[in-house]
Amino acid sequence: MEIDIRELETYQELAHDGAQSAAQSLAQLTGIETRVQVTDVSLMSPQSLSYEFIGDEFAGVNIDLSGEMAGEVVLAFDEQGRRAITETLVPADDPEKKKSSIEEVGNIMTSGFVDGWANYLEAKIKSSPPTYIQGTGPDILPTSASEGDTHLFVFRSRVEASKDAVNEPIDFRILLVPDADSLERSLEPQTENIISLEKLEVFNEMTMEGAEKAATNITSMTGIETTVNVSRLSLIPIADIPTEVGNKRYVGTVMEFEGKLGGYLVILFDQPSGRAVVDSLVPMETDEQWGSTEQGALQELGNIMTSGFVDGWANVLNAEIKHSPPEFVADTGASILRPITTEIAKSDDHAFMLDSNIQTDSDQVFTCQMLALPHRDELEQALDDLLLENAQNTTVDPDDLF
């Protein structure tokens, strides 16, 4: 199936407007102030999608869509959000009414989300009555996302909100998973910017393998057992990328890669994870938190992780992808990404972002995020040249050549 990238951009913008409309509905109903953080369209596995809802209890609604755009919408509030809505709308201690208030708010917000699509398509999109959902991880996933392991196209919006200045921020997510027929119909090629969905899926799988290799390299070098929890390929407005990464402080490395496929790779460890990695690589006390020894250790780890990540692409494309020596960075995620997004925004307004999260299954707190931002024209050309029959050739044994 071939899809039109420009149409995909249009739908991403519609999803963003829809999320804003949904957020305004929430503000009108409850007085909760809202701000749409980011909306992207991602290609991801159901397993990766379920990690969207790990770590907190969510409550919300699942609504089936039919008509010109068929599929499922999930709108889910985190626990602070659920409490803020139910306490505002149903002050009495009545669990059933509180649940009903979530259903109604979800229903109204979902209408706001999909109406823009219907108007754009000049067609009807019908919504089913809302089904209340509550839980964590896979409990919140759209039904279509919990069947099989086919990669899904998902429109994801994250909205931050607060009830008043003293309350904790509220987080709510809107996911739209269109069904295959709707997707094909909507993204039918209209311009010359065509991309094969199969090749996009293969590239996403190669990236997952690359992230797994990078995770294995972390384990080999540090002894910290790691695993890849999320790997997705997203089309995202470039201006939203710093917001997507957020204002948490990170340490890590930035590399530029070039050749058949060029772009940037950013490896970010949260501060405790960066410290844990450095402590295992450089087992001696130093006076500085991020002195030259620590920076050198992280740069070398970044170097090895980058090779693990991009070498699979190069081998499948039968080409060279060279990367620069890593540059050490220590700042907020948004500040680290801003110079890169400023550079790539000179030639485009949307970017493909490959986002992999590496974590540990043990009690040890460890998170590492790898973000690749390939130059869009080169990625589109590389996908065009990609031979699906080569897709398995990600690795090569030096002994076969030397």
Next chain:
Amino acid sequence: MDVLITDDSGFMRDLLREILEEDHTIVGEAENGVEAVELYQEEQPDIVFMDIVMPIKDGIEATDEITDMDGSAKVVMCTSVEQAEQMKDSIKAGAEGYITKPFQKESVLEELNSIAAE
């Protein structure tokens, strides 16, 4: 054997030195390709361990220059890069061995001994 280590990472140079210096002599450490070529001329080591991704001059270019200067030079690439095309470029430049990072002590010594035996 006299060994020249080339890697832009001090951390990695220390690691290689630790593995090699028990049985061999480290005649120099270079941080980039330019330094590697200069040190090779000065020290004439028996073997060079050469990283690929380095600033100023990368390891494949440096290997090319060293083997052009000395047809009997023995260079082992020691790198995180696992791309077929860059391995082929390393062979063209004259490298005789290829170790991928992260490596085990045994694989480094095995490669060194195998090249020394040739």
